[in-house]
Amino acid sequence: MGAPLLALTVAAADRSFFEWVAYLFARYGSMFLSGAEVTLLISLSGTIVGFAIGLLIGVVRTVPRRPEASWPAKALRKVVDVLLMVYIEVFRGTPMIVQAMVIFYGTAQAFGVRIPYLLAGFAIVSINTGAYMAEIVRGGILSIDKGQFEAAHSIGMTHGQTMMNVVLPQAIRNILPALGNEFVINIKDTSVLNVISVSELFFETKSVAGTSYKTFETFFIASVMYLVMTFTVTRILRLIERKMEGKSTYTIHGSQTTPESEIRIRGGV
Numbered sequence: 001m002g003a004p005l006l007a008l009t010v011a012a013a014d015r016s017f018f019e020w021v022a023y024l025f026a027r028y029g030s031m032f033l034s035g036a037e038v039t040l041l042i043s044l045s046g047t048i049v050g051f052a053i054g055l056l057i058g059v060v061r062t063v064p065r066r067p068e069a070s071w072p073a074k075a076l077r078k079v080v081d082v083l084l085m086v087y088i089e090v091f092r093g094t095p096m097i098v099q100a101m102v103i104f105y106g107t108a109q110a111f112g113v114r115i116p117y118l119l120a121g122f123a124i125v126s127i128n129t130g131a132y133m134a135e136i137v138r139g140g141i142l143s144i145d146k147g148q149f150e151a152a153h154s155i156g157m158t159h160g161q162t163m164m165n166v167v168l169p170q171a172i173r174n175i176l177p178a179l180g181n182e183f184v185i186n187i188k189d190t191s192v193l194n195v196i197s198v199s200e201l202f203f204e205t206k207s208v209a210g211t212s213y214k215t216f217e218t219f220f221i222a223s224v225m226y227l228v229m230t231f232t233v234t235r236i237l238r239l240i241e242r243k244m245e246g247k248s249t250y251t252i253h254g255s256q257t258t259p260e261s262e263i264r265i266r267g268g269v
Contacts, residue, residue, distance in 0.1 A: 020217040028208045035204030043186035046125030054133020062141045091131035097192040104196040121198040136178045140171035180237035
């Protein structure tokens, strides 16, 4: 039995770098793909929920203050503003890996609540993304010309109607690149969730590296998979941005122009 084992050892030693990469992916491909699936699931769902959180906070923080409001309403507004500011500053000012440790292990130690790994990862990414998106949404709303607010109010629209029908559609289009960037960041940042044993791509890669003792080759595979995911997401988001911008050629209907007479508008109106 010694001779066959020696032959196998020599054959393994003669493998080139890319032969090892192919071998590891063929043998442990299910683990890599499972980790990539969890990474995409947490990053996508966390980005969507985080965007909803940020959208809500951004709208609340841009509600105009009314001088005629009662003092309880003013006090409530002040408390809400302070709480939202604390939330934003805390989650933007601390690393996600620390937040993961505090939320997962801290809740278990302080309250005796053991959050499931996947749910904990989803909550951490969502809350963290919400803090960043809140400022992005607020900036997007403030970038809209004030004349549009005044025009909407002049025809009888309430603040809520103005936001829903006039401001937010433009603001969301303006912040779409930042939203896509946040999604790409979340794909990479889910790797920190391995500290709470979430079985995402980095966690599975560490397991394969510990089993095969081929760290360089194993993490090369993970690097390629991360690159493929981020590149694909970036291309898809670029396509969505172009769709939201609309066609570059418009025909003014109801005017004296003929179908052949068109106005070409580049980069939006």
